[in-house]
Amino acid sequence: MAERRRALLSTYDKTGVVDLAKVLVRAGWELLSSGGTAAVLAEAGITVQPLAELTGFGEMLSHRVVTLHPAVHGALLADRDDPTHLADLAEHGIEPIDLVVVNLYPFASDPGIELIDIGGPTMVRAAAKNHAHVGVLVDPSDYAGVVDEVEQTGELSVDTRRALAVRAFEVIADYDVQIAGWMRTGALQPEASASPANQEGEDVTDISALPERLTLAATRSAVLRYGENPHQVGARYRTGNGGCWDDAVQHQGKDLSYLNVYDADAAWRLVWSLGDGPAAVVIKHANPCGAAVADDLLTAYRRAHEGDPVSAFGGIVAVNRDLTGEVAEALSPVFTEVVVAPGYTPEAREILAKKKNLRLLETTAPTEPELQVRSISGGLLVQTTDQGGFDRAACVTVTERAPDEAEWLDLELAWRLAAKVSSNCIVLVKNKTAVGIGAGQQNRRDAGRIAAEKAAGRAVGGACASDAFFPFRDGLDAAADAGATCVIQPGGSVRDDEVIAAANEAGMAMVFTGVRHFRH
Incomplete structure (x- = not known):
């Protein structure tokens, strides 16, 4: 069998592919290609063998079948240290391929059935599996290192092929996760919705919002100065787009x-x-x-x-x-x-x-993730995101006095803030300004005390928000002592009547939302 190097180039992103091809040709490699990549290379004056000439078949099924052929995959998967594999290649007239240059359809940016790449990932997996003999390039950012090595030695080292194979499997895994996520939530099913649990969490939520198998893929997009503390390392990863x-x-x-x-x-x-x-x-x-x-x-x-x-x-x-x-x-x-x-x-x-x-x-406006994921020992905790928000029409006034318009504006801001403050929390607002926030306390009374101390008298005539119900009237009394004239809270305590009575005694307006906003 003739000793020569061959590379198959089939790229969606043509960035850098011409320069890479020129280096391979100068090093004595022969090039195989098809479709748009072949056209780009030919326009640059680079000679390539059409893939259809290799396989004996042109593109089929609206480009769904191009590279799926033994002449391609036999050339990629043959173990050249196995005499039986070499015999099979000889019997069928197949020459090995030493490098595959493939990048996949950009599924995440424009998902759809026809952008589910089949031939590309199949070639990538084949080359990566056989990295003992075959190199695989899936990202133009990796071309420069390959170019340097080919210019120096004419081929790729074992270490380089292995590193490229790891990269290839990571890219394929990420690609499959993107497709699975789209098919689960976007392509085949209606939007899932969760029914709210009561304040004790006793109701069963609609579990369809959470997949049985959670597939996560993230790409490191920034190395951070350090982690939570200087002795820790940290990075930011990107999911999806x-x-x-x-x-x-x-x-x-x-x-x-x-x-x-x-x-x-x-x-x-x-x-x-x-x-x-x-x-x-x-x-x-x-x-x-x-x-x-x-x-x-x-x-x-x-x-x-x-x-x-x-x-x-x-x-x-x-x-x-x-x-x-x-x-x-x-x-x-x-x-x-x-x-x-x-x-x-x-x-x-x-x-x-x-x-x-x-x-x-x-930067641009943020988006809320659909799911929140946290690490625990040996696994993950996953939940749908608390979207917060405020709906005045859904609030129920439970006291003798209803809030006036100025109080409603303060109640809304206090409630939106309470949804973003660590629990237990109490938020005091006056004139659409937070004047006292008690965050992350083990009991609501301490949260109220801290909020009142920070307010230092500025909460008089303002609003109080509690992220969960008041279990005792002492929390309500503390809000009244701080000068708040209106309160917003979920309700749902066995002592709601006692708390409502306390509000009426103080001449306060109080509304129930029916929604809790615990945040840990």
């Missing part, structure tokens, strides 16, 4: 750490959940310490910062409007780790450029 953090532009500052991204994501999702008006939030350890909605962004930021200026030190700021020079002036004296905004005016950039350690991130 990615999201706002893949679109983000960092204008200045040090590289992002794990907590920078985690807290920035919490801030960014929160600020976009507060409605349509200009809004600003300050996040510390993934919890809001300040938040406000106002008629203009400067007022919103000032009020958000004033909500808890002590905790705002070293925090994350997010705004839902382009950050202007006047907001930058207000923000500049405060030590802030990260600012996230949809854009910055040139004046704002100039002002904030003086703060060398401040990280400025600009």
Whole structure:
């Protein structure tokens, strides 16, 4: 059998394929190709053998069958250290193929039945399985290393082929996960919906929202400065087509750490959940310490910062409007780790450029994931995402007095914030500004006490939100003592009547939502 090297090139993404082919030809390799790749190579003056000439068959079934042939897969799968395999090749007149260059249809960006690639993954798997003899390239970003090696030695080393095989199997796994997810939730089934459980979690939810087999695939898209602590390593991974953090532009500052991204994501999702008006939030350890909605962004930021200026030190700021020079002036004296905004005016950039350690991130609006996944020992916990939100029409007034319009506006903001604060939590709001937040306490009374202490009298005439029901009237009494005149809570306690009576005694308006927002 003649000693010669052959490569099969069949790419959807033509980036770099001409330069790669030229290097292979100079090194004495023969090229096989078909369809669009063959046309691109021919246009560049590169000689290729048409795949149809190799197999004796042209493309069939609207391009569904092109490479599925023994002349291709026998050439890829033959173990050249096995005499019987070599005999089979000789009997059928098949010459080995030493390199496959394939990248797959971009299924995630435009899913559909005809973009489920069959021949490409089959060739990739065959070449990767037989990496002892065959190389496989699935990503143009890997071409440069192969080019250097071929130019130096004329072939690929065992170590290179093995590394490329690992990469190939990762790409195929990710591709299959994309298809399975689309077929499960997008192509073949209607949108799943979950019926809410009661406050004790006794109702059985519609489990169709959670697949029996959860297939996850993620691609590392950014190496972080470090993990949660400096002795840990960290990275950000992209799932599917990615999201706002893949679109983000960092204008200045040090590289992002794990907590920078985690807290920035919490801030960014929160600020976009507060409605349509200009809004600003300050996040510390993934919890809001300040938040406000106002008629203009400067007022919103000032009020958000004033909500808890002590905790705002070293925090994350997010705004839902382009950050202007006047907001930058207000923000500049405060030590802030990260600012996230949809854009910055040139004046704002100039002002904030003086703060060398401040990280400025600009990105698009966030999206909420369909599922939340957490690691536990030996497995994962998975749940549908709590979308939060507020529906005034669904609220039930349970007291003698109903909220007035100003109270409703404060109740809405308090409720939206409570959905994003670690449990147990109490949130106090006045004039669409968070004035006291008690987060992450083991009991609701302590959460209320902390919120009232932070409010320091500023909650008078404002609203109180509790992420879960008040188990005793003491929590309601604490809200009244802080000056709140209205309360929003899920309801559902065996002592609801006692709590309602307490509200009536204090002249407070109270509404039940029927929805709990625990957050751990």
